[in-house]
Amino acid sequence: MQFIDLKAQYQHLQTKINSRIQQVLEHGQYIMGPEVCELEEKLAEYVGVKHAITCANGTDALQLTMMAFDVKQGDAIFCPTFTFFATAEAPAFFGATPIFVDSDSATFNICPVDLEKRIQAVIAEGKLTPKAIIAVDLFGLLANYPEIEKIAEKYQLKLIEDAAQGFGGSLNGKKAGSFGDIATTSFFPAKPLGCYGDGGAVFTNDDKLAELIKSYRVHGKGSDKYDNVRIGMNSRLDTLQAAILLEKLAEFPQELINRNVSADAYQAALSQNICTPQVPENYMSSWAQYTLVDERRAELMEHLKVKGVPSVIYYAKCMHQQTAFRKNSYPQGVFPVAEKLAKQVFSLPMHPYINEVDVVTTALNSFFD
Ligand SMILES: *Cc1c(COP(=O)(O)O)cnc(C)c1O
Numbered sequence: 001m002q003f004i005d006l007k008a009q010y011q012h013l014q015t016k017i018n019s020r021i022q023q024v025l026e027h028g029q030y031i032m033g034p035e036v037c038e039l040e041e042k043l044a045e046y047v048g049v050k051h052a053i054t055c056a057n058g059t060d061a062l063q064l065t066m067m068a069f070d071v072k073q074g075d076a077i078f079c080p081t082f083t084f085f086a087t088a089e090a091p092a093f094f095g096a097t098p099i100f101v102d103s104d105s106a107t108f109n110i111c112p113v114d115l116e117k118r119i120q121a122v123i124a125e126g127k128l129t130p131k132a133i134i135a136v137d138l139f140g141l142l143a144n145y146p147e148i149e150k151i152a153e154k155y156q157l158k159l160i161e162d163a164a165q166g167f168g169g170s171l172n173g174k175k176a177g178s179f180g181d182i183a184t185t186s187f188f189p190a191k192p193l194g195c196y197g198d199g200g201a202v203f204t205n206d207d208k209l210a211e212l213i214k215s216y217r218v219h220g221k222g223s224d225k226y227d228n229v230r231i232g233m234n235s236r237l238d239t240l241q242a243a244i245l246l247e248k249l250a251e252f253p254q255e256l257i258n259r260n261v262s263a264d265a266y267q268a269a270l271s272q273n274i275c276t277p278q279v280p281e282n283y284m285s286s287w288a289q290y291t292l293v294d295e296r297r298a299e300l301m302e303h304l305k306v307k308g309v310p311s312v313i314y315y316a317k318c319m320h321q322q323t324a325f326r327k328n329s330y331p332q333g334v335f336p337v338a339e340k341l342a343k344q345v346f347s348l349p350m351h352p353y354i355n356e357v358d359v360v361t362t363a364l365n366s367f368f369d
Contacts, residue, residue, distance in 0.1 A: 058186025137166020
């Protein structure tokens with residue numbers, strides 16, 4: 001059994017993907033070919049925003065966003081401590097200070113109450129300039145944007161949605177990638193919408209920000225590519241990856257339905273024995289991960305392994321526990337919810353072509369007999 005079965009997806013889409021790849025090989029426009037433009041239009045339409053700008057990966061999407069907001073040393077950027085490293089790495093790369101925030105115990109996402117406390121603490125200390133919030137749609141579930149938007153407005157902070165895992169999910173019918181001033185996503189193969197290599201995108205409704213990001217994406221270009229008006233980077237999405245993504249995006253709505261069917265089956269079979277993920281009303285998850293919480297994690301994972309069921313820990317370490325950030329030395333217990341999650345979470349196999357949900361639930365439930 002595969003944790004995420006990319007081969008099953010390829011087999012399902014093989015003819016279409018092969019023909020799209022063949023078309024690129026024939027026209028030979030490997031960089032910024034017509035498929036990139038076509039994909040950007042389709043992504044913007046799918047997400048419901050004015051601009052979708054593709055780039056080389058989800059980390060670059062965050063970095064391009066930091067560049068567009070001129071994030072620099074002395075800035076405070078608020079983000080969850082329980083996330084993938086790139087969320088906190090992007091602001092830190094530009095010399096800004098990531099200010100970590102605890103998680104909500106029910107959704108695992110950034111806790112709005114703790115967020116406001118941390119913002120007030122930074123203001124009271126008076127050393128850093130509060131600049132932006134990066135909210136993460138962890139494991140496919142959108143963050144609490146109604147609350148976070150109020151806080152961003154109250155303290156005049158930019159809001160960034162890191163939708164690397166949430167892409168495809170929605171809140172009140174509004175899609176992941178459409179929240180905040182800028183949203184970012186990743187097309188890493190294991191994400192809800194993945195390509196066959198690295199890829200990413202930035203979403204915004206703001207024309208000026210979109211122009212800036214397009215410039216930063218290609219060496220800070222001005223009106224033509226040999227006119228460089230700012231220091232940028234080289235972060236384009238390959239035409240071949242765009243071609244693959246076009247076919248995957250067409251199938252994506254059906255894949256989301258499949259993921260939700262599997263999540264419902266997990267929930268029905270497991271919830272009497274173990275803490276299963278909760279999706280609040282009006283939210284739809286893209287189920288990037290199906291994540292359980294239990295203090296007997298090590299025994300449970302071993303039990304599954306013996307029965308041939310793979311499981312993975314996302315994430316065993318919070319950001320404040322990472323060596324790279326420990327110079328700021330956080331005493332144990334300052335992020336009680338996130339620290340508990342790091343000790344207790346583990347994720348079950350989840351992908352759109354899974355047909356072994358019964359095998360997984362039988363194996364897991366047998367632990368409790
Ligand atoms: C995967 C991920 C990223 C980074 O995406 P890459 O394409 O791997 O660079 C950023 N944030 C979150 C929350 C992620 O899960």
